[in-house]
Amino acid sequence: MNGLIEEAKRCLNCKVPFCKNKGCPVHTSIPGMIQAYLQEDFDAAGKMLFDNNPLSVVCGTVCDQRKQCEGSCVRGIKGEPVSIGKIERAISRAYFDHVELNCKEKTGKHVAIIGSGPCGITAGLLLGQAGIDVTLYESQEDIGGVLRYGIPDFRLDREIIDGYRAYLEKCGVTVCCNIKVGEDLSLKQIREENDAVILANGLWQPKKLGIPGENLDHVITSVDYLKNPKAYDLCGEVIVIGAGNAAMDVSRCAVRSNAESVVNYVRTNRIKASAHEVAFAKAEGVRIEQGKAPIEFTEEGVWFNCSEYDENNEKTDKPSEKKFYHADWIIVAISQESDGIIKKDCSELLVDDWGLIVTNEEKMTNIEGVFACGDAVTGPKTVVHAVAAAKETVSSVLKYLSE
Numbered sequence: 014m015n016g017l018i019e020e021a022k023r024c025l026n027c028k029v030p031f032c033k034n035k036g037c038p039v040h041t042s043i044p045g046m047i048q049a050y051l052q053e054d055f056d057a058a059g060k061m062l063f064d065n066n067p068l069s070v071v072c073g074t075v076c077d078q079r080k081q082c083e084g085s086c087v088r089g090i091k092g093e094p095v096s097i098g099k100i101e102r103a104i105s106r107a108y109f110d111h112v113e114l115n116c117k118e119k120t121g122k123h124v125a126i127i128g129s130g131p132c133g134i135t136a137g138l139l140l141g142q143a144g145i146d147v148t149l150y151e152s153q154e155d156i157g158g159v160l161r162y163g164i165p166d167f168r169l170d171r172e173i174i175d176g177y178r179a180y181l182e183k184c185g186v187t188v189c190c191n192i193k194v195g196e197d198l199s200l201k202q203i204r205e206e207n208d209a210v211i212l213a214n215g216l217w218q219p220k221k222l223g224i225p226g227e228n229l230d231h232v233i234t235s236v237d238y239l240k241n242p243k244a245y246d247l248c249g250e251v252i253v254i255g256a257g258n259a260a261m262d263v264s265r266c267a268v269r270s271n272a273e274s275v276v277n278y279v280r281t282n283r284i285k286a287s288a289h290e291v292a293f294a295k296a297e298g299v300r301i302e303q304g305k306a307p308i309e310f311t312e313e314g315v316w317f318n319c320s321e322y323d324e325n326n327e328k329t330d331k332p333s334e335k336k337f338y339h340a341d342w343i344i345v346a347i348s349q350e351s352d353g354i355i356k357k358d359c360s361e362l363l364v365d366d367w368g369l370i371v372t373n374e375e376k377m378t379n380i381e382g383v384f385a386c387g388d389a390v391t392g393p394k395t396v397v398h399a400v401a402a403a404k405e406t407v408s409s410v411l412k413y414l415s416e
């Protein structure tokens with residue numbers, strides 16, 4: 014705590030705080046939280062954060078602050094930015110055990126939310142507190158979306174996600190797990206039973222590389238692996254394909270298994286995962302090989318097309334070489350797309366060429382009273398972007414319900 018207070022004192026309390034205005038997608042009042050913290054008004058700081066972003070404790074932990082708030086901090090121009098993430102995490106974690114919910118009187122309106130990831134949780138908490146009767150449908154056994162079934166528990170404590178379930182229930186949200194909308198229940202029926210619906214179903218179909226051997230038994234996807242890493246008895250040499258946060262999570266889980274080696278292969282020389290995740294992965298023993306594009310999986314391993322890239326991520330003139338690397342297990346972690354289940358059940362729902370749900374400025378789909386937000390609309394983004402999208406969608410839903 015002492016170190017953090019010294020760190021908080023480095024904040025210049027800028028009149029025009031770029032950290033808030035430019036760096037943070039939910040415009041967290043960073044100087045405000047730091048001043049409250051310095052005045053030892055920890056609850057006020059925690060409440061300020063939670064009321065603006067109910068997932069503040071998650072964001073303090075998993076956001077890529079170096080690209081967001083800290084990346085815009087003026088202290089960073091000539092030195093190190095203020096460690097905003099660490100301060101937010103400490104304040105939010107302490108407050109999370111005794112969050113004060115402001116639940117208004119019931120309005121008699123009913124809203125269904127499909128999906129309980131960051132979007133669904135945020136929308137549920139905001140609508141529940143606004144006096145709306147909310148039913149939250151989730152296809153998995155428990156709530157959380159990527160927070161529970163993607164991000165490993167050594168990065169995000171499951172107690173936090175359980176805490177969100179308790180807070181949702183406290184503000185009257187009915188949580189219905191193990192229900193896959195589009196298969197177990199139709200969107201049409203849910204729409205008929207509610208005054209509005211929010212689709213927050215994310216992206217759960219692993220993208221395919223489209224190369225031979227992808228269906229071999231020892232080739233698995235990041236989606237399946239991260240849902241329950243212990244279900245796979247990884248051993249020997251593990252190859253992970255991909256360059257994003259999911260690939261780093263897979264690699265970091267794999268080094269915790271019985272694997273002898275974990276090597277992460279990246280197609281170009283650009284790594285999309287956050288710098289600190291890459292640093293953690295390397296420190297834990299993950300090797301990263303760049304400029305290697307997989308072209309075939311076999312029983313014994315992977316054939317790669319190996320190329321050299323320059324600092325602009327352009328291929329150099331050096332001819333590519335075909336090389337083989339042995340692998341006992343191959344985990345493909347390249348990205349995710351829509352599984353199309355809701356669209357299949359409700360053909361009139363407008364989606365784009367990539368299967369992403371199309372919404373208007375008010376976040377409403379082409380179906381009256383059906384709104385959508387999060388990765389299912391934007392494609393893969395981040396937790397804080399999902400929170401920002403859910404907040405905007407809730408505003409639109411409340412406006413729609415009051416008309």
Ligand SMILES: Cc1cc2nc3c(=O)[nH]c(=O)nc-3n(C[C@H](O)[C@H](O)[C@H](O)COP(=O)(O)OP(=O)(O)OC[C@H]3O[C@@H](n4cnc5c(N)ncnc54)[C@H](O)[C@@H]3O)c2cc1C
Nearest residue numbers: 128130131132152158159163194214215387388394395396
């Ligand atoms: C492995 C991994 C690691 C990541 N790490 C980070 C990170 O460190 N920091 C960061 O900011 N972002 C990270 N991200 C991105 C971030 O988690 C997502 O952008 C965010 O979770 C999107 O939120 P969402 O609510 O839109 O969707 P999701 O989190 O995907 O939640 C959607 C929910 O809907 C449910 N659902 C789907 N279909 C149905 C259906 N038909 N019926 C009922 N329920 C359904 C799903 O089970 C899920 O619970 C990561 C993503 C992945 C995959």
Ligand code: SF4
Nearest residue numbers: 024025027032086087
């Ligand atoms: S930009 Fe940096 S110094 Fe200025 S208010 Fe934000 S955290 Fe403080």
